Amino acid sequence: GSDSDSDSSAAEDTVASEVTEDTAATAAGVTCEPVSIAFFGALSGDNGNLGKNIRAGADLAVSEFNTANPDCQVGLVDFDSQGDPAQAPALAQEAIDDASILGIVGPAFSGESKAAIPLFDAAGLAIITPSATNADLNDNNWKVFHRALAGDDKQGPAIATYIQNTLAAAKVGVIDDATEYGKGLADIVRDTLGDTVVASDSIDPNAADFSAVVSKMKDAAPDTIFYGGYYAEAGKLAKQLRDAGVTATLVFGDGVKDNGFIEAAGPAADGSIITCTCADGASFAEFAAAYTAKFPGETPQTYGAEAYDAASAFLAAIAAGETDRAGVLEFLGTYDAAGVTKQIKWDETGEVAGNAVYAYKVEAGVISVIGLIE
Amino acid sequence: MRDWLIYKTFWDLTVTGVALGSLYALVALGYTLVYGVLRLINFAHSEIFMIGTFASLITATNVLGVPMLEAGQYPYRTGFQLVLILLACLLGSMVLSGAGAVALERAAYRPLRGSGDQFGAVVLAFVTAFVVGLVFFDTPKSNLIFGIIGTGPIAWMYLNIFRRGRQAPRLAFLISAIGASTAITEAVAIWGPRDREQYQTPRVLEKKTLFQLFGTDIRIDYVIVIIGALLMTTALLLFVNRTRLGRGVRAVAQDVETAKILGVNVDFVILITFVLGGVMAGGAAMMFTLVYDQSKFNIGFLLGVKSFTAAVLGGIGNLKGALLGGLVLGLAENYGSALFGGEWKDVIAFVLLLVVLMFRPTGLLGESLSKARV
Amino acid sequence: MMLEVQDLRVAYGKIEALKGISFTVDEGEIVTLVGANGAGKTTTMRTISGLRNVVGGSVTFEGKDITQIPSHERVKLGICQSPEGRGIFPGMTVRENLDMGTYTRKDHKSSAKDADFARVLELFPRLEERITQLGGTLSGGEQQMLAIGRALMSRPRLLLLDEPSMGLAPKLIAQIFNIITEINKQGTTVLLVEQNASQALRRAHRGYVLETGHVVKTGLGNDLLNDPAVRAAYLGGH
Amino acid sequence: MSDNLLELDHVTMKFGGVTALDDVTFAIRRGEILGLIGPNGAGKTTCFNVVTGVYAATSGGVHFDGTSLAGLKRFQITKRGIARTFQNIRLFPDMTAVENVMVGADANHRTSVGGALLGLPRHHREEAEGRNTAMELLTFMGIADRAGDAARNLPYGYQRRLEIARALATKPQLLCLDEPAAGFTPAEKVELMDLIRKIRAQGYTVLLIEHDMSLVMGVTDRIVVLDFGKVIATGTPSEVQDNPAVVAAYLGVPDDDA
Amino acid sequence: MSLSESLRSVTSGSYSVSRLGEALAKQSRSVRWSFGAICILALYLLPWWPSVPVLGWIVETPGTSFPSVLTDQVVIFVLVALGLNVVVGLAGLLDLGYVGFYAVGAYTVAILSSQHANLPWLLCMPIAVLVSMIAGVILGTPTLRLRGDYLAIVTLGFGEIIRITANNVEWLGDSRGISNIATPPSIGPLKFTVLDAKPYYFLGFTTILIVIFLLRRLENSRVGRSWNAIREDEDAAELMGVDTFKFKLWAFAIGAAIGGLAGSLYAGKVQFINPNNFPLQLSILFLAAVVLGGAGNMWGAVVGGALVAWMPERFRGFADKRVFVFGVALVLVMVFRPQGLIPRKIRKERWLESWKPSTEADLGGKE
Ligand SMILES: Nc1ncnc2c1ncn2[C@@H]1O[C@H](COP(=O)(O)OP(=O)(O)OP(=O)(O)O)[C@@H](O)[C@H]1O
Ligand SMILES: Nc1ncnc2c1ncn2[C@@H]1O[C@H](COP(=O)(O)OP(=O)(O)OP(=O)(O)O)[C@@H](O)[C@H]1O
Ligand SMILES: [Mg+2]
Ligand SMILES: [Mg+2]
DSSP, rough: OHHHHHHHHHHHHHHHHHHHHHHHHHHHHOOSEEEEEEEOOSSTTTTTTHHHHHHHHHHHHHHHHHOOOOTTOOOEEEEEEEEOOTTTHHHHHHHHHHHTTTEEEEOOOOOOOOOHHHHHHHTTTTEEESSSOGGGGGGGGGGTTEEEEHHHHHHHHHHHHIIISSSOOEEEEEEOOHHHHHHHHHHHHHHHHHEEEEEEOOOOOOOOOOHHHHHHHHHHHEEEEEEOOHHHHHHHHHHHHHHTTTTOEEEOOGGSSHHHHHHGGGGGTTOOOEEEEEOHHHHHHHHHHHHHHHHHTTTTTTTHHHHHHHHHHHHHHHTTOOOSSSHHHHHHHOOOOSSSSSEEEEETTTSSSOOOOEEEEEEEEEEEEEEEEE | HHHHHHHHHHHHHHHHHHHHHHHHHHHHHHHHHHHHHHOOOTTTTTHHHHHHHHHHHHIIIITOOOSBTTTTOOOOOOOHHHHHHHHHHHHHHHHHHHHHHHHHHHIIIIIGGGGOOOHHHHHHHHHHHHHHHHOOOOOOHHHHHHHHHHHHHHHHHHHSSOOOOOOHHHHHHHHHHHHHHHHHHHHHHSSTTTHHHHHHHHOOOOOOEEETTEEEEEHHHHHHHHHHHHHHHHHHHHHHHSSHHHHHHHHHHHHHHHHHTTOOHHHHHHHHHHHHHHHHHHHHHHHHHHHEEOOOOTTHHHHHHHHHHHHHHHHOOOOOOOHHHHHHHHHHHHHHHHHHOOOGHHHHHHHHHHHHHHHTTTTOOOOSSSOOOO | OOOEEEEEEEETTEEEEEEEEEEHHHHHTTTEEEEEETHHHHHHHHHTSSOOOOEEEEEEETTTTTTTHHHOOOHHHEEEEEEETTTOTTTSSSHHHHHTTTTTTTOHHHHHHHHHHHHHHHHHHHHHHTTTBBBGOOHHHHHHHHHHHHHHHOOOSSEEEEEETTTOOEEEEEEHHHHHHHHTTTOOEEEEOSOOOHHHHHOSOOOOEEEEEEEEEEEEEEHHHHHHHHHHHHSSSO | OOOOEEEEEEEEEETTEEEEEEEEEEEEETTTTTEEEEOOOOOOOOHHHHHHTTSSEEEEEEETTTTEEEEOOOHHHHTTTTEOOSSSOOOOOSSSSHHHHHHHHGOOOOOOOOHHTOOOOHHHHHHHHHHHHHHHHHHHHTGGGGGSSBBSOOOHHHHHHHHHHHHHTTOOSSEEESSSOOOOHHHHHHHHHHHHHHHHHOOOOEEESEEEEEEHHHHHHHEEEEEETTEEEEHHHHHHHHHHHHHIIOOOSTTTTT | OOOHHHHHHHHSSOHHHHHHHHHHHHSOHHHHHHHHHHHHHHHHTTGGGGSTTTTTTHHHHSOOOOHIIIIIIHHHHHHHHHHHHHIIIOOOOOSSSTHHHHHHHHHHHHIIISOOOOHHHHHHHHHHHHHHHHHHHHHHHHHTTSSSHHHHHHHHHHHHHHHHHHHGGGTGGGGBOOOOOOOOBBBHHHHHHHHOHHHHHHHHHHHHHHHHHHHHHHHHHHHHHHHHHHHHHHHHHHHHTHHHHHHHHHHHHHHHHHHHHHHHHHHHHHOBBOOOOOOOOOOOOOHHHHHHHHHOOOHHHHHHHHHHHHHHTTTGGGGGGGHHHHHHHHHHHHHHOOSSSSSSOOOOHHHHOOOOSSSSSSOOOOO
């Protein structure tokens, strides 16, 4: 636990200093042409809520910047893809055609990323995705690709380690939702754990009933069950497992780190372990406060903070006087600053440096951090 | 290893499969009834079901004031209070679903039969005005007001355009059904308090094990669902086969014009059919919330597709077939997912359907209406 | 006057099938409409039953304007039709089809219904042999019997028969016309459409001749029967 | 080749408990008009259905032009040269009259997807041939004036005639007519009689079901009488008319309206 | 004309359009041809329409690139609607799983040009069409015996089976999908690059023209007549010598082939596909496009397909609400124009007017 503490306090310092720097710059008068950054992801449709959370994070960063820099007003343009890869190319094209856009916060999902990034790459328009964690997004030789969080290839092994070492599980059950994210993560866990996995299955996330999977788990009686998927299904699944009398410890990936999980699972959520490559350090509280101030009655949700970090990187480029896409892209290559979630610095494949994965635990309806996974 | 799993979990899977199948059957009854009378795949039936789940939710929380959690635990009730709450929810679901079905019939189908009336005109007019209002207004409230103001003149206009006595082709009904289904789902998603997120319904019934059968726990909620399905099917069968109105339903199903000249009030009979289908869906919805305590704007879609499959499997238009089809489908899905993995659940369902239809082209029990000869 | 049709106009899309026809049927009468193919006889019957909307004109039944009321209300008033094309419920058995005839009958005592049932089966013994067979699998003539029998089951005050002899064997045709006369004697008013015009006119009190949507001639049944023009046009008279 | 175009050989057709055809044996000679009569439900339409492949006979066989029809699909039987009309009119309601007939004419054509896509000469030839056949048949049946109207909008009598035209368009050797005069006025029946004679004159063999005695007696060469699925009489019209069994089962009191 | 009458007439006929059609039909062949040529030329220039000064706003798609919408959505939907119209509109077979064939086409190209081989798009495309066609035959052979809505639900199942299989089979790229799909080869000045959608539009539009040309030939032939007859009365059709099974199978196969063609164009354009591109809802949307336009009428299918694809993009401003509006619109259109926007017409053959009865009616009977 102590390690993470020192980490986040360090992060806090840097953020604080960066903010003051910004303010200082304004005083000196950061001026710029009318430029904008864009949000690319689902704002409507079935995945709209996730996108709205992300957009809110970026929005907060932009409005903070604009208040601080009256002479450099940065716009935030929305590209609502509904998370649908079929719509992504046309939207990407429009973003590319809008010369004032210097960077993209998004795309939000892996599918639409694969459909849209080739266009951004051809146009040299930098993107920072705050949420697409698919492991093989980075091996497409895309120059413009960056992400503000670790890929699943970092989280998966950490989860396996946690299950093996900390939970000391002898029998593990692994379930996934057959989506790119969920299955990708679960497969890494399966591969890493090998023989300790005694039961393994997939669910259809759109279904309401998971009884076949539940029966299987009940029968195999694992002492830990990992589920790769998003929070809503995780909630349903947790509930149905508990109803059937399964008492195994439940472990989830970062897609479950959302209050929606607690709501959906109710008391069944208690005792669950959730992992995330994100750490809510001390600076996070500050961010959360600002967030609630801007969006009354709301707290930052999944990937909101990552989006804030992503937008901040672009804003830093603008503040540094970059006026074209090539400049912004170059700037990101050298960017190294503390974000709300972590130290943001990209390697040549566009992955953030450092791969700290944190474990959280649900207790009495609250998700709280229990520490870094070694 | 998988065979071994099947063996040990067989009874578990059977019980949950029958429970799931009973839910399918209940929803399938509505499809089959409407199909039997109008030869229409009532795509919006799944939305009638969805409305039922929300009715249950509203009755429990808003009307009866049951909290979601009490001191972090489910708000279990017992004895008389429990029965009362359950009955109230059942009533609420049935009434609202029934009413929804009526509105649907009058607005989206009846005008297509060439006998559109004021009620349908008013509903359509309101919706039209409301949609037009979307262009000008941003808030739901002003939109609503605009919609209400616009209703009068538009309804008058619609009444004038309704084609008297002209029957639309069957495809038109299907598309109207799809449109209505889309509009209802989206309306809940857009204007519901939680948008597209999942809703939880309070869990008042503790899922106690009543007894054990072949080493499997038989839970009370499953028992209620199974008994409910049997009761409702029986009641419906009695109604259709024993009552005068039931005879009217069958007559309309076979030959509308002849039914008319023998004194059957065709519009009324169709309305009754929808009411019955709606009430069944309402019952199913309440039981659904009992087992899964959740709802969502699109909760009906997949369940609807499955239930319609069940209806076809049993022989569409055949009430006993709906029950049988539901049970067979529920079991097949459970056994199948245990054998091949949960991700193949739907494939199993559809392959089963294909195989059954190959050998019995009109379903397990056959259509209740036979075709006229050449 | 039981039924009064006044200046009735009915159209299929742009084509006017009835261009303003008027006629009356008195209580206790048999009135027949004769005319060539496409003259508009069936359209008239369907309009009286309420299956078609009118473009103009009115239908009055026992002094009540029924032009706008729905079909099922008309059945309650006592109008029942045996339609052209027979309209058998294919998935119902012969018995169930006959039962449908009593759909609007108020007399819940089943004895009266049973008596009618017995009478219909007596008239058409063939139906009794086929009582559990599905209507859709009956032969053409059997269906015709069923349609007539079903109409009789409703004990109408005004019986509309659209080509009741169509598809029936000669022996039965004679029988059908006897039945019509008989039920008329028992008090049922009959409006009859027939291609077998000579038989129809012989049985009818009065007749109307329709031609392309107009009434072109009217008179007592026997007068029309002996009218040379009518004979030439509709009776194949040489 | 035998003199008989169609032979029914001990055909029995059972539907559950109902025996619609009971050991029926009769033959149609080339070029004749054979009447098939009998009381309602005697099995006449069922006979057509067995011949045209709608039902497979429970036992017995049907031979056409010397070969058995067993196992052939319906459309194959039509292509062999048997065409029919229906007791309850079965036109293609939303197609024009001429298109209805062209569908019949297509039974003799071979153009399929490939030919139509490539616009092969055969396609054009067959189309032109189909049009000519169709229009000639409509003219022949006297309904060419409404060739471009949807079948559903034609008066009943036209529809009946259109059915005959459509059946003729398949260029059958045997034409089966199921109550073609139902719903006709006496005058129209006389016209129809002429038509049937003309059709025969063109070399067709005709099998005719009809309840109108004047028509049956007027055009047929021979008559087969069915009752309860059994053949109860065969012979010339006058023989049959005087057969007491036929009178008792079918004709009843002689029609006094001749 | 009273108000209600005029209202009725407005809804009962796409007034001016049908007038135009009638007026054109009266013109000579050359006038009709040149009118057609001008229309086609204008449609080739469609991608530039939004930049036309005054009228641009009519078609523009705010917030998304119009040429891309044309290629990714409109062209695809029009093609798919044309194909589905053969199945549903002409042959009367209700197919709720059409997306399956679209997916087969797209996946074939993806697998052959990226996942397991590196064949050029131009080679993959015909293979994709063929494979989809075979898929149509494989699905059709056992199922076309089923009647009406039994077929509908089985085809729906087929669509789902295809999607779920793609989602769960590693060889097919599973839920990750397949990227780096080959693009069409450059033809002279037409370069198929990621950033320019117009060449794809020209390709797609040309494909549509060819498909329409071929389908018209089919419609006006024995094949089209057989389809119509099957739709109207299958039993009667068979008894009139129509090999119903064969022609139904052809309808399925041709429909599937066009669906596959659309899929291969799509894959070649976006270069990335995954199973989420082919949800069940898309099948329903395809069907809605066909019926909205007018089932059984090719022009209806074209209009329906184009509208269903373009409308949501045109009204992006409604964001969340456009699907709702779409649902309401479907109901309203069906209530007031149940035959679709451009209803199927009873075909009046042009040759009928000029047909002269030959002097002697001859039945061409057998001697
Ligand atoms: N559904 C329809 N659509 C269009 N026109 C129709 C329709 N039904 C009938 N008609 C037309 O209306 C006219 C009258 O038809 P109707 O059926 O009333 O004649 P009918 O006297 O009963 O003839 P029949 O003796 O043949 O039964 C005919 O010209 C017919 O073509
Ligand atoms: N599919 C079937 N199922 C059961 N019974 C049938 C079936 N088809 C025909 N029948 C019966 O077989 C008998 C013969 O019918 P068919 O239609 O051949 O009579 P028909 O001689 O044509 O009579 P009509 O002159 O009345 O048309 C009838 O009694 C009928 O009820
Ligand atoms: Mg008539
Ligand atoms: Mg018959």
